[in-house]
Amino acid sequence: MSQGSVGIVKPKMMQFDEPIELQGRARIDSYQLAYESYGELNAERSNAILVCHALNASHHVAGIYADQTENVGWWDNLIGPGKPVDTERFFVLGVNNLGGCHGSTGPSSIDPRTGKQWGGDFPVVTVEDWVEVQARLASRLGIDQFAAVVGGSLGGMQALQWTIDQPERVRNALVIAAAPKLSAQNIAFNEVARTAITSDPEFHGGNYYEHDVVPRRGLRIARMIGHITYLSDDAMDAKFGRNLREDVLKFNFDIDFQIESYLRYQGDKFADTFDANTYLRITKALDYFDPAASYGGDLTAAMKNSKSDYLVVSFTSDWRFSPERSRELVKAMVENRLNVSYAEIEAPHGHDAFLMNDAIYHNLIRAYLERVST
Amino acid sequence: MSSSVTRGKRTSRRDFDTITGWIGHGAHVLDLGCGDGSLLRHLGQVRYATGYGIELDDHKVLASLKNGINVLQADLEAGLSGFENDSFDYVILSLTLQAVRHTERIVGEMLRVGREAIVTFPNFGYWRHRLQVMMGRVPVSRELPYQWYDTPNIHVLTIDDFEIFCAGHGMRVRERVVLNEAGDEIRILPNLLGALAVYRFDKWSA
Secondary structure, three states: OOOOOOOEOOOEEEEEOOOEEOOOOOEEOOEEEEEEEEOOOOOOOOOEEEEEOOOOOOOOOOOEEOOEOOOOOOOOOOEEOOOOEEOOOOEEEEEOOOOOOOOOOOOOOEEOOOOEEOHHHOOOOOHHHHHHHHHHHHHHOOOOOEOEEEEEOHHHHHHHHHHHHOHHHEOEEEEEOOOOOOOHHHHHHHHHHHHHHHOOOOOHHHOHHHHOOOOHHHHHHHHHHHHHHHOOHHHHHHHOOOOEOOOOOOOOOOOOEHHHHHHHHHHHHHHHHOOHHHHHHHHHHHHHOOOOHHHOOOHHHHOOOOOOEEEEEEEOOOOOOOHHHHHHHHHHHHHOOOOEEEEEEOOOOHHHHHHOOOHHHHHHHHHHHHHOOO | OOOOOOOOOOOOOHHHHHHHHHOOOOOEEEEEOOOOOHHHHHHHHHHOOEEEEEEOOHHHHHHHHHOOOOEEEOOHHHOOOOOOOOOEEEEEEEOOHHHOOOHHHHHHHHHHHEEEEEEEEEOOOOHHHHHHHHOOOOOOOOOOOOOOOOOOOOOOOOHHHHHHHHHHOOEEEEEEEEEOOOOOEOOOOHHHHOOEEEEEEEEOOO
């Protein structure tokens, strides 16, 4: 079967002037959302798939930009003509979440009330807020109901929240490498990342834009710790082992091991492209996510109004969002007698496995979506 | 998936008709070791049954997904802790009983999460099997298609063995159908003439 790229894509922008009341009681009067779409929306507008992004990704899900051919969409291996998420059948939509730093309104945007950048005053946003905003974009695009909402990690949490908050507007949810809520250990990692950023002298309470600086040191450390948790011990060992960058130990604090070099490179790359205020808010959204909380911790009760069918996928070496956490999701779905299939993919890559090109994993998504009517 | 047990193959559909006949309209069913999902698909089409299949093997999980059923990838040897008590009308174990390691635990779990359990297994006491043992060989047949060195069947049992097991484990047999190799029902000397046994049972206390 043919597998191709969606080719050259262009981000689009949608302006919203209806205020949104956020879960944290803050209010944003107007905002814009950056999004991309691939494939054609059919006449019935029934073939739309929403792809929700995780921590450091964006609306650029597939394809390349004409002026940046090396900037390939973050889930391009899954989405395209003839690929498991087949853009010849489906209209695929990617949205940069509110509070992001890739075009949608976020902390680096101008606050119309002050005429200055929001900075540290940009409110904390939640997964529920994102679902509300995504639903508004869908309405603008004439999409009453998604054939599927798809996401990995934090994106999977959004897919799950869609089925809880908008049960009439989603027929299928693909919840991949996700969890019903973070564990104390997950929150702890996020707190280390946030502390790295907020304790950087160049953070300035989040108002670093007006000082024309970036809390690079904090961002680098945040990315380093994040990156460690997305990989498995085995994957890191296989890729780097104890290999030295040069042949001898240096007996100083420069780079000895290749893993150190790799982490520094990842940290630098991230600090060049990602906004620290956005990182703080996205990790908070992760920490706050707990749809069962308002049902006394009962996830089954939280999902009682869902009408969606589900595919839940986890990866054996993912210790950040382990298979046990996905099984909690499946249990709640089964107890509501919802249609759900669950796969536990044997993969060595840790949490990042959901982004990898694994044949068994991709065949499952392909087979599931072939069942989905358009 | 790493496998702690290789399941018995669902080598025939001869037990499907008997099982289908027992399943009520719209029943909620759990099929343990569901293979490619063809039984659940059939029950969905013919009986409007709902439910889930459990399967460990990657390729069978994919086949089940393609068959349109709900399949949950799990090792049933690890128990059914993801399911509440009495959450299914029937829990089915088709041609897998002889291949599971923790037989008592799995049968106990079936009766915990289901109101009734349905089990099918090849009868080791079938006359052709007995004949092969008398000839000094381990039986190989349509029902037991493996050689001694590659068989997943670690608990060979006869119909009489299973009835003794039921009596000793608080299980009440509600119905039993014994089939020959052609799939016809056997009524006389079932432990000798029957190739395949199909049982429906529940808890004595129920």
